[in-house]
Amino acid sequence: MVLKAQYRNISSTPGNSFKVKLLEAKEFPAAWHFHPQYELSLIVSSIGMRYVGNSVKNFSEGDLVLIGKNLPHCWKTIGNQKKNVRAIVVQWEEDLLGEGWIEKEEFKAISKLLKSSSLGIKFTQKVAKKLEKDFEELLILSPFKKLIKFLNILNILANQSHQELLAEPGFRNKVSIEDSERISTLNNFVKENYMNKINLKAAAYQISMSEEAFCRFFKNAMDKPFFQFVNEYKINMACKMLIDDVSSSVSQIAYECGYNNLSFFYRQFRRFVGKSPVEFRKMFKEIPCLN
Structure with a gap:
């Protein structure tokens, strides 16, 4: 794999608070990159190697990972896979609900989660399986219901007792x-x-x-x-x-x-x-x- 810590400009969906996309392809298209948006990815179908910060680990179906702002990352397939990659990816800006929203008491748990995401967080396959239907619904719901569904997903993840930090403590994207x-x-x-x-x-x-x-x-x-x-x-x-x-x-x-x-x-x-x-x-x- 060729690691290129490239800055990527993630274009937002006009008029929406966040972006949801379904990735279906032979392989993951992006090289090693970073962007100022948060990213939550669920791998529905594929296996390979996951690169987050200085963490390099295997992934498989049911891989659910939260990527913090400006944290370099990419997924690479391995093996002669008969099925295409299928992943649901959510990306959003820090001011998702306006300036200072994350400081409100109602979002205290989510605030803690997003701070921890600076190292990347992997959730268990059990919670990924539980939330798979919710991720699928993000692709088809109306804008308002989609936002409520997404906030509920974040709240569920924020209250998970088992969260695996991926990059080593102290890692920061220092590469200009x-x-x-x-x-x-x-x-x-x-x-x-x-x-x-x-x-x-x-x-x-x-x-x-x-x-x-x-x-x-x-x-x-x-x-x-x-x-x-x-x-x-x-x-x-x-x-x-x-x-x-x-x-x-x-x-x-x-x-x-x-x-x-x-x-x-x-x-x-x-x-x-x-x-x-x-x-x-x-x-x-x-x-x-x-x-």
């Missing part, structure tokens, strides 16, 4: 529009060379920096060391190969992703995915959209 070009260059470099040994000198050369300055820049921009990112990218590609290329063994895939030490690959895979490569491959065999 100018620096995003450097990040894009580095990610292209990793994409083209992940199967080989990547050294710091070569990476720093890509953006005309000394090794020391490069390490500071990347850590400040991404809130993680460069080689942690490289390992995450390699494991991401391994996940894709484990699903797409069922004829290749785990050891073959490890080698193709630049791991010459199989035990190190297994440790990194479990650390990143939470499962062994064999368990991961087995998990995706029975997913309907792949069959």
Whole structure:
């Protein structure tokens, strides 16, 4: 995946307080981007990798995530999926109900929820399933009923006891529009060379920096060391190969992703995915959209 922390201007629906859209496509269209609007996304059909801030995790059907203002994010499909991506996405400005609305007592719980969304929030599949019909109704209701329905969804989410924060505490989008070009260059470099040994000198050369300055820049921009990112990218590609290329063994895939030490690959895979490569491959065999 090529990460481009691009600023996107989300056009609002004329005359409406917020925007609801149904995404149906072969894959998610947006690269890594950020915008000043909040975003609530429900994945109805698809599997893949979800990138939010410095969090990179698997997602599947029933993935319900709230994205805060200016938080970089994107979803990427993996595997040869038979069904199109289907997702319902809601986007809204900070002044949804006018200036200062969020400070009112009635919206105290929602206010807390939106503040927490600066790191991205994933809700349980149980609550996603419970709200799926409500999301579908957002696509067809009249404007007034749609607003009431949306506020009710936010209120339900605000009162969920289990909310998984996605990005690491302290993460902030510190990448300027100018620096995003450097990040894009580095990610292209990793994409083209992940199967080989990547050294710091070569990476720093890509953006005309000394090794020391490069390490500071990347850590400040991404809130993680460069080689942690490289390992995450390699494991991401391994996940894709484990699903797409069922004829290749785990050891073959490890080698193709630049791991010459199989035990190190297994440790990194479990650390990143939470499962062994064999368990991961087995998990995706029975997913309907792949069959």
